[in-house]
Amino acid sequence: MAFESLIGQEEVKDKLKRVLESGKIGHAYIFSGERGIGKKSFAREFALAAMCTDRQGSCRCGKCKACTYNDSGNNPDLLVVAAPDGKSLISVDRIRDDIRDAVSKAPNFSAKRVILVENAEKMNEPAQNALLKTFEEPPEYAVIILLCDNLLSLLETVRSRAVLLEFRRNTEEEILEKYRQNLEKKPSGAQCVSRELACAYADGIMGRLDEISNDTGAMEKRKKLLDLLPGLFEGDVEVKNRIIELIDVKNKQYEFVFFTLMSFIRDAAVLTRFGMRTKVINADCRENLFALGGNVGYYRLKDALTAVDTCYKNLGRNAMPETTVDNMLIKIGKGGR
Ligand SMILES: [Zn+2]
Numbered sequence: 001m002a003f004e005s006l007i008g009q010e011e012v013k014d015k016l017k018r019v020l021e022s023g024k025i026g027h028a029y030i031f032s033g034e035r036g037i038g039k040k041s042f043a044r045e046f047a048l049a050a051m052c053t054d055r056q057g058s059c060r061c062g063k064c065k066a067c068t069y070n071d072s073g074n075n076p077d078l079l080v081v082a083a084p085d086g087k088s089l090i091s092v093d094r095i096r097d098d099i100r101d102a103v104s105k106a107p108n109f110s111a112k113r114v115i116l117v118e119n120a121e122k123m124n125e126p127a128q129n130a131l132l133k134t135f136e137e138p139p140e141y142a143v144i145i146l147l148c149d150n151l152l153s154l155l156e157t158v159r160s161r162a163v164l165l166e167f168r169r170n171t172e173e174e175i176l177e178k179y180r181q182n183l184e185k186k187p188s189g190a191q192c193v194s195r196e197l198a199c200a201y202a203d204g205i206m207g208r209l210d211e212i213s214n215d216t217g218a219m220e221k222r223k224k225l226l227d228l229l230p231g232l233f234e235g236d237v238e239v240k241n242r243i244i245e246l247i248d249v250k251n252k253q254y255e256f257v258f259f260t261l262m263s264f265i266r267d268a269a270v271l272t273r274f275g276m277r278t279k280v281i282n283a284d285c286r287e288n289l290f291a292l293g294g295n296v297g298y299y300r301l302k303d304a305l306t307a308v309d310t311c312y313k314n315l316g317r318n319a320m321p322e323t324t325v326d327n328m329l330i331k332i333g334k335g336g337r
Helices: 010-022 039-051 065-071 092-104 125-136 172-184 195-202 206-214 218-233 237-247 255-274 283-296 298-315 321-334
Strands: 028-032 078-081 113-117 142-148 163-166
Touching: 010 039, 010 163, 028 039, 039 065, 039 113, 039 142, 078 092, 092 113, 092 125, 092 142, 125 142, 172 195, 172 206, 195 206, 195 255, 206 255, 218 237, 218 255, 218 283, 218 321, 237 255, 237 321, 255 283, 255 298, 283 298, 298 321
Parallel strands: 028 142, 028 163, 078 113, 113 142
Antiparallel strands: none
């Protein structure tokens, strides 16, 4: 039980191993990197190892009281703080009440009391200032780990008091290794996502790979989208509405459908421009996409790709995402007229 089971992030892994082996565990850490990059998995392993009372080097024993409680998921010496569902902020009260309270008490039976703050960028300035008070005079047993998607949203005073660990995108080999692991434990009913598609969608981020590997409906949505594609370019209103349903912008899980739409159009453009044998992401759909390219032509595909890309970028900051998606699809449909 150690970091060995986690793939990639060798630099982070080395640093954390050295800290655990030396026994000199600091009071504050910032794990920084994009959403889905693996911060939480690493922070968890680090926390569990730090809490173990019989740690060998960087490996937790798996038998002591701290390990046993951690394995059953209810170790009172581990506090996980996250913004409540539907809330975009971690409030100052939460920091004052929960974190300071936790830090004030010695661990029950673990070597350390660990506080893990998820999405630390959601702490506003008063919350971060409240946290600073804890950073200034931490008791010897306390370890605070901040997981952060956007380092710049943390105050300089917070950043300068913590050890920073930066997570980078995984290499293609690392993603492939995880892809093989996921295949072995894929949920029943899930169809295999092809290697090319999985790697392209993951784009170096393990969380995205897991997302596509665990989504039992992903391949079905992809098949539907492929069938709807010619109709979309013909400006068929019914087809447009069915694609809107597939994108389902309200449930915020639209990334995969968007990615698929983009990769289909991109592949069709590449095949049209460079021929049938060109390497593409959606190799299994090569013939359909080549035929689509033949019908609509390279320049329309290129314009459609720009429209999808622009729409995707605007979605997050748009108050009316449905309209944005509708306009994009209309634009693609009108391209030929
Ligand atoms: Zn242990």
